[in-house]
Amino acid sequence: xxxxxxxxxxxxxxxxxxxxxxxxxxxxxxxxxxxxxxxxxxxxxxxxxxxxxxxxxxxxxxxxxxxxxxxxxxxxxxxxxxxxxxxxxxxxxxxxxxxxxxxxxxxxxxxxxxxxxxxxxxxxxxxxxxxxxxxxxxxxxxxxxxxxxxxxxxxxxxxxxxxxxxxxxxxxxxxxxxxxxxxxxxxxxxxxxxxxxxxxxxxxxxxxxxxxxxxxxxxxxxxxxxxxxxxxxxxxxxxxxxxxxxxxxxxxxxxxxxxxxxxxxxxxxxxxxxxxxxxxxxxxxxxxxxxxxxxxxxxxxxxxxxxxxxxxxxxxxxxxxxxxxxxxxxxxxxxxxxxxxxxxxxxxxxxxxxxxxxxxxxxxxxxxxxxxxxxxxxxxxxxxxxxxxxxxxxxxxxxxxxxxxxxx
Amino acid sequence: xxxxxxxxxxxxxxxxxxxxxxxxxxxxxxxxxxxxxxxxxxxxxxxxxxxxxxxxxxxxxxxxxxxxxxxxxxxxxxxxxxxxxxxxxxxxxxxxxxxxxxxxxxxxxxxxxxxxxxxxxxxxxxxxxxxxxxxxxxxxxxxxxxxxxxxxxxxxxxxxxxxxxxxxxxxxxxxxxxxxxxxxxxxxxxxxxxxxxxxxxxxxxxxxxxxxxxxxxxxxxxxxxxxxxxxxxxxxxxxxxxxxxxxxxxxxxxxxxxxxxxxxxxx
Numbered sequence: 001x002x003x004x005x006x007x008x009x010x011x012x013x014x015x016x017x018x019x020x021x022x023x024x025x026x027x028x029x030x031x032x033x034x035x036x037x038x039x040x041x042x043x044x045x046x047x048x049x050x051x052x053x054x055x056x057x058x059x060x061x062x063x064x065x066x067x068x069x070x071x072x073x074x075x076x077x078x079x080x081x082x083x084x085x086x087x088x089x090x091x092x093x094x095x096x097x098x099x100x101x102x103x104x105x106x107x108x109x110x111x112x113x114x115x116x117x118x119x120x121x122x123x124x125x126x127x128x129x130x131x132x133x134x135x136x137x138x139x140x141x142x143x144x145x146x147x148x149x150x151x152x153x154x155x156x157x158x159x160x161x162x163x164x165x166x167x168x169x170x171x172x173x174x175x176x177x178x179x180x181x182x183x184x185x186x187x188x189x190x191x192x193x194x195x196x197x198x199x200x201x202x203x204x205x206x207x208x209x210x211x212x213x214x215x216x217x218x219x220x221x222x223x224x225x226x227x228x229x230x231x232x233x234x235x236x237x238x239x240x241x242x243x244x245x246x247x248x249x250x251x252x253x254x255x256x257x258x259x260x261x262x263x264x265x266x267x268x269x270x271x272x273x274x275x276x277x278x279x280x281x282x283x284x285x286x287x288x289x290x291x292x293x294x295x296x297x298x299x300x301x302x303x304x305x306x307x308x309x310x311x312x313x314x315x316x317x318x319x320x321x322x323x324x325x326x327x328x329x330x331x332x333x334x335x336x337x338x339x340x341x342x343x344x345x346x347x348x349x350x351x352x353x354x355x356x357x358x359x360x361x362x363x364x365x366x367x368x369x370x371x372x373x374x375x376x377x378x379x380x381x382x383x384x385x386x387x388x389x390x391x392x393x394x395x396x397x398x399x400x401x402x403x404x405x406x407x408x
Numbered sequence: 409x410x411x412x413x414x415x416x417x418x419x420x421x422x423x424x425x426x427x428x429x430x431x432x433x434x435x436x437x438x439x440x441x442x443x444x445x446x447x448x449x450x451x452x453x454x455x456x457x458x459x460x461x462x463x464x465x466x467x468x469x470x471x472x473x474x475x476x477x478x479x480x481x482x483x484x485x486x487x488x489x490x491x492x493x494x495x496x497x498x499x500x501x502x503x504x505x506x507x508x509x510x511x512x513x514x515x516x517x518x519x520x521x522x523x524x525x526x527x528x529x530x531x532x533x534x535x536x537x538x539x540x541x542x543x544x545x546x547x548x549x550x551x552x553x554x555x556x557x558x559x560x561x562x563x564x565x566x567x568x569x570x571x572x573x574x575x576x577x578x579x580x581x582x583x584x585x586x587x588x589x590x591x592x593x594x595x596x597x598x599x600x601x602x603x604x605x606x607x608x609x610x611x612x613x614x615x616x617x618x619x620x621x622x623x624x625x626x627x628x629x630x631x632x633x634x635x636x637x638x639x640x641x642x643x644x645x646x647x648x649x650x651x652x653x654x655x656x657x658x659x660x661x662x663x664x665x666x667x668x669x670x671x672x673x674x675x
Contacts, residue, residue: 008570010548029475042551043545044547068547070548071506076507076508077509114618114619115623117617165547167534167535167543168410172536177532187529223464232484296585398488407489
């Protein structure tokens with residue numbers, strides 16, 4: 001199967017050169033061996049190549065024109081296949097070639113090439129086809145070769161479009177209502193976060209002591225959850241489900257002490273967070289090195305914030321995630337002595353001291369009250385400057401902006 | 409007309425002086441990428457010689473583009489900032505939520521049905537806050553940006569990893585997360601590790617079957633690049649324009665902002 005177009009290869013020249021091969025296939029009576037799709041990058045380019053004939057050339061060779069959208073390039077592809085377990089190859093002019101990217105099938109091998117080569121390979125139906133040297137047998141049984149592709153850079157008659165699909169914003173939007181369906185499970189308006197208080201930082205419980213690597217994917221898993229990325233409460237059901245619990249080496253199974261100080265109840269991390277939140281108990285997350293590396297998605301900071309986590313205390317942060325936590329008005333802290341990570345027990349009651357007088361460069365203090373009556377205490381550092389401390393005091397960076405705009 | 413001519417004029421008006429100041433401060437000629445970066449410093453980052461791949465710097469991008477998946481949380485957050493309008497020209501593009509199955513028309517009407525609540529939300533919030541809205545079917549964010557918004561010497565961020573496509577028109581265009589878009593739309597500075605640069609000199613001539621995509625695939629596979637920089641690091645072509653190559657414009661990216669790996673090939 002060959003796929004061309006997408007944002008990567010939708011210039012007029014790309015499509016014109018590929019179409020020159022499609023025309024050759026028809027003229028030389030070659031039966032196209034592979035399926036073939038074309039994804040125009042925009043309505044303007046689609047309209048222009050429809051007017052100038054290239055789109056017809058692709059259709060004549062058996063191609064299917066897909067919507068002007070990302071489609072198969074980002075896995076939005078309901079591919080029809082007779083046997084999903086059969087190893088198969090696709091060749092695309094997109095820019096990713098890893099497993100499962102395009103059709104979600106691990107049996108699909110994806111290769112990346114120019115639109116011209118993709119078209120030639122689709123005509124030949126063979127990845128070993130070398131258009132410079134190899135010939136193909138046509139419907140009359142003759143050996144024919146493909147000539148090198150040719151095309152022009154820009155349309156002779158200029159670009160054209162009937163309806164580009166653009167909606168300009170209202171000049172004055174003050175009376176425009178933002179439409180959110182209250183029954184939607186995909187979009188939910190946000191309620192600004194309330195600032196943390198010193199009182200909330202006493203007697204906190206451990207949500208999870210994450211062991212080893214804890215990336216933003218461990219904190220907020222992608223895949224099917226992306227459906228809920230506009231609905232904070234729903235997507236929070238993936239919060240930390242990929243992180244490994246230090247105490248049992250398992251993912252998504254943590255101890256909860258909301259009902260009883262003595263008796264742990266084991267449950268999924270989001271459930272534990274919600275149970276503590278409902279009981280009015282703040283929670284803390286502990287982690288190791290380079291915590292929060294990976295995709296910069298803000299959900300990895302917003303979900304713990306939404307579920308009542310006040311502080312994330314780790315050996316070291318990935319910088320962007322640390323900043324994201326600060327922006328959401330949370331406490332992103334690091335162990336002064338990384339070995340203190342070992343001191344945290346799963347049934348500890350945890351105090352964070354010094355928040356009231358938090359200032360740039362000044363450490364805070366953690367006190368762990370263990371269930372055997374003993375106590376451990378240690379210092380934790382932070383990198384907040386005064387402006388960032390102001391974000392925390394306001395509840396979030398956006399709260400701070402709102403207050404400033406309102407003249408508070 | 410979606411084009412923001414006033415903004416582009418303002419950028420070009422300030423550009424020569426800012427580049428001259430940067431050249432003086434650094435005491436050496438600048439690459440194209442450096443000219444763009446140093447002319448887009450945010451007031452919170454004073455003009456000084458920043459270490460590539462090391463120093464964090466605040467920038468002031470000229471525009472923001474968001475695709476429909478990442479735009480949702482970004483705009484929900486933006487709403488809470490209490491602004492009437494976005495601080496810089498911004499657009500939303502409905503391209504990610506359309507599933508390819510049968511063909512353009514049927515797939516598009518199915519998407520309009522399945523994603524109605526998301527599209528209604530994005531359309532109305534864009535309308536309210538001065539954001540250009542590209543409906544489902546209008547096209548893919550990066551192609552629309554090339555056709556309508558990209559301009560040489562500019563700096564933009566986009567909430568999608570293929571944003572550097574706009575680099576094809578000589579701008580610094582970087583893929584970011586939704587939180588970064590919120591910052592810029594809300595008027596906050598945008599933080600980035602000063603990118604590392606690699607120069608690539610292309611010589612020779614292309615045969616009839618090759619395109620610039622082949623050149624890029626070759627550059628990406630270059631053993632020097634793989635060994636020293638693994639897969640992540642963009643590339644900037646140094647030196648003069650190569651006439652045979654300018655006919656197509658391509659991008660190459662996939663950076664890790666945290667590691668200062670960011671540039672792309674301008675062919």
